[in-house]
Amino acid sequence: MSLRSRGVAALLGTAAVALVPAAPAVAARPLAGAAQLSARRCTPRGVTRCGRVVVPLDRSGAIPGQVSLRVRMLDGPRRTRDSGTVIALAGGPGQAAAPLLEQIAESIGPALATRRIVTFDQRGTGGSGRLRCPELARIRRASQLDAAVAGCARRLGARRNAYTTAASVEDLEAVRSTLGVDRVALYAVSYGTKVALDYAARYPQRVSRLVLDSVVPQSGNDPFQRATISAIPRILDTLCGHRGCPFTRDATADLATLVRRAARAPLRGRWFDGRGRGHSATLGSEDLFSLLLAGDFDPFQRSALPAALRSAAQGDTAPLLALAVGSSLNGGGSAGGDSDALYIATTCADGGVPWPAGTPVAQRPAAAEAALAALPEAQLAPFDRRTLRRLRIDSCRAWPESPIEQPTAPLPDVPTLILSGDSDLRTPRSDARAVAGQLPRARLLTVPGVGHSVLGAAASLDQRCARRAVTAFFADRRVADCGRTSLPPVAKQAPRRLADLPVRHGLPARAGRTYAAFELTIADAFERIMTVALSGAAEPSGGAVGIGGLRGGTVRIGRRLMRFDRFSFVPGVTVSGVLSLDLDDEAPLVFHIGGSAAARGTLVAGERSVTGTLGGHRVNITGAGASASGATVARATADAAPQLSLERRIGELRTALEQARPAAVQPPAAPVGAAGPLLPGLGAER
Structure with a gap:
């Protein structure tokens, strides 16, 4: 699909x-x-x-x-x-x-x-x-x-x-x-x-x-989106910062690799919906273009792009598909009364089409192709002419009066x-x-x-x-320049196997890597709940908002409970458990760790400690390194201890849900000025 x-x-x-x-x-x-x-x-x-x-x-x-x-x-x-x-x-x-x-x-x-x-x-x-x-x-x-x-x-x-x-x-x-x-x-x-x-x-x-x-x-x-295309390398470089992304030398080169690969055959992979069902999916170069634009409204999605592009270039399309699914499900929302027909009528009348005024309808495809062929390839890199064709630069060719x-x-x-x-x-x-x-x-x-x-x-x-x-x-006062702002750091690459993770907290190899996978899985779940469910991109599942895991399973969140059902971020490692969102509920937070690659067991998360067993080995971790959430605004990583306790993150999540409860079950109003991609091939509308 x-x-x-x-x-x-x-x-x-x-x-x-x-x-x-x-x-x-x-x-x-x-x-x-x-x-x-x-x-x-x-x-x-x-x-x-x-x-x-x-x-x-x-x-x-x-x-x-x-x-x-x-x-x-x-x-x-x-x-x-x-x-x-x-x-x-x-x-x-x-x-x-x-x-x-x-x-x-x-x-x-x-x-x-x-x-x-x-x-x-x-x-x-x-x-x-x-x-x-x-x-x-x-x-x-x-x-x-x-x-x-x-x-x-x-x-x-x-x-x-x-x-x-x-x-x-x-x-x-x-x-x-x-x-x-x-x-x-x-x-x-x-x-x-x-x-x-x-x-x-x-x-x-x-x-x-x-x-x-x-x-x-x-x-x-x-219609050729040249200003947008020319800005892509700069923005990807900015995401990686002055030190660069440790997992890639050039994020734009990774994107170009995927565009060339998609020209031969669509990128393929699987994604999991809010009920945990797996789906096959394909991505073309035009979808990559639209995915970049979707990041305009979500700093977390932007921060995930370089790693997702690198993973796909190395053959792991799951992170890129997860981003694409989120952006396709979340069409920008509407405050009510938006009109696709008005979008077409105004866009086609105003111009921005690759043919001069007065061109007959029958002659427009040839005129658009000639205008596209005249563009130097360098103006379209890292994309190509095929991408623009599939983005439908001639979307108005059937509109009788275009342009006026x-x-x-x-x-x-x-x-x-x-x-x-x-x-x-x-x-x-x-x-x-x-x-x-x-x-x-x-x-x-x-x-x-x-x-x-x-x-x-x-x-x-x-x-x-x-x-x-x-x-x-x-007030007619001087407008000061903006300084640096606090943004989520660029995401790390999602591991393709348990062996890619470091051993944590002096545990035996398999148990230590499983614990590292547990941290990353919980961090991913909280981040996606905060940044995907509340943006309207999640799917309601049985009265709760459901989000599929990167590698399978689900996490569902309702008014009182957050339920993990074999939620998986690292292949072969699953996390299950039920968390109360009631801050007055002092019941322990119990997680069951499973999966074919994991050291299976049970972990109990407290305010400053995590105890339990993994693969028959005792786990008793206290202090800052015991936090299970890794759920600051910044992403948790495999080589840095999480920053906040699970209980504190639950408190933040509960507050956010109470403030935006309607948005957790239906898409919210779009940002002012964002009508969202209204038609296929018109994802770059302003």
Whole structure:
């Protein structure tokens, strides 16, 4: 089974088409002015206010109809009548912004204390006439893409041409006018930055300042992903640090090896689901590309990439498949109202396609192939032309009007803060630098260790620098550079056999290696529960969240218990046992060690000791080396003693689960600006 095709159903959630009823084209009609909006609470006891702004579907009048834009707003605690207004724009295209109001307000933080923040669902998303094309939801293979895209275009009819970025720019102006303010600050993430830039160019007198997080240039996406590809070696080198990765001389060379190997035949292996069932799977070079992009939102996944690439290059595909399965199951989530149909309509209309405007549909495949053939191989390394073909650089070839020429204008001289994650592959820092060079008063802040959506990642990484920068920028103070940040160190290679591990704590060889395997297995389980289950990538199993082991078995976690069932990280070594997540439960933590390679036995973990037997040998380990978890934010390794006790890690896990309990059984909202890979071959969308 291909992981790529397996993930499509989860990534495409549209089910039905909803078109705006036809009506005569009219000018923007302010349904609610500032006073009316301020008097209308979204809920009886809520602090947010709601309203609608009705705009023409097509301002030229050629296409009849209206769109009712859903608007939400929130006042800062110290806002006065003269305070400013910030309009926030989400990503995609296709991500509904209104459900993200509170999340956006938290991201900007103190900068909003004296301001009003406003969001609205972009036309075609959420409560603004969300577009639905069931054809897109039925895609299972890339070969079905053309028919689905053409079917969606037919379903939408002439209205499909009314969902350009230029139309969203005019919608933004209508919202500003309805609010009754002369100028607004714009805070935008990912694709939203393109809307913000185009708006600032079109209406420079209406913009007081710009905050652009993870910039998409005005020119839009490059269908050949050259900026992304050129950033891959640097980011892999950064993961390994200045001392390099001890298990490989060159992580990029390992990736290139896998790309060449995948050109001959897909990489094959097995992975285990949340019920412990094994599945055969394949990975192509296009899946490797998508896997790298998936790391944009997860520092733990990024830290695991070099070791997983090296293991696969040496013939052990299990770690790489485990990462790929996690990213395919976790499609980025949705705050509600996202639209794949809108994504297609806007992306295909705006451009970023490998043929000039006006190219007939029948001639587009040849035009795309000619453009691809003209690229030097060096611009695509460590990938190749075959990878880009399989990523479907011509995904819009069945869309009748692709591209539609968009208006362009120079960018204005307004204060601008650009935030760029140093590890961002979707919107690399080279794009941020290019945009900064076009804005006379731009301040580019590169944030180390962060991928896509800087402010969204800042919360999970405790990265205060980016938030301080936004606060300083709105206060007209100097924006300080970011220093180093605390990130998970690069992961060690997963052992392929018990003999690869060192002997621990003076035990006999087999028992000592089994104990080392036990430490690594528990560490892996806790890390994956914290970073995979809570990100929504795990599978519910019998009312609990289930995660398959790297080599087999499962760990399942419910509200009160964490159950290991022959969970395996090291081949031939399994761990079973039931752990209470109740901190008041003083029952001992008992683990049963089994497996064909293990020194079998039972271990009892206490606060500062581990006792029991392995292979008939007594185990009695006290002090720091007795910790069974190895579950600090950093990974446990085979050559360093774990740092925290198992009980303390259970406490941290229990607290995290209580804070995010709904997310443990269903995918949470995506980071602001992250619509997720919506279609096969479109995994690099912004």
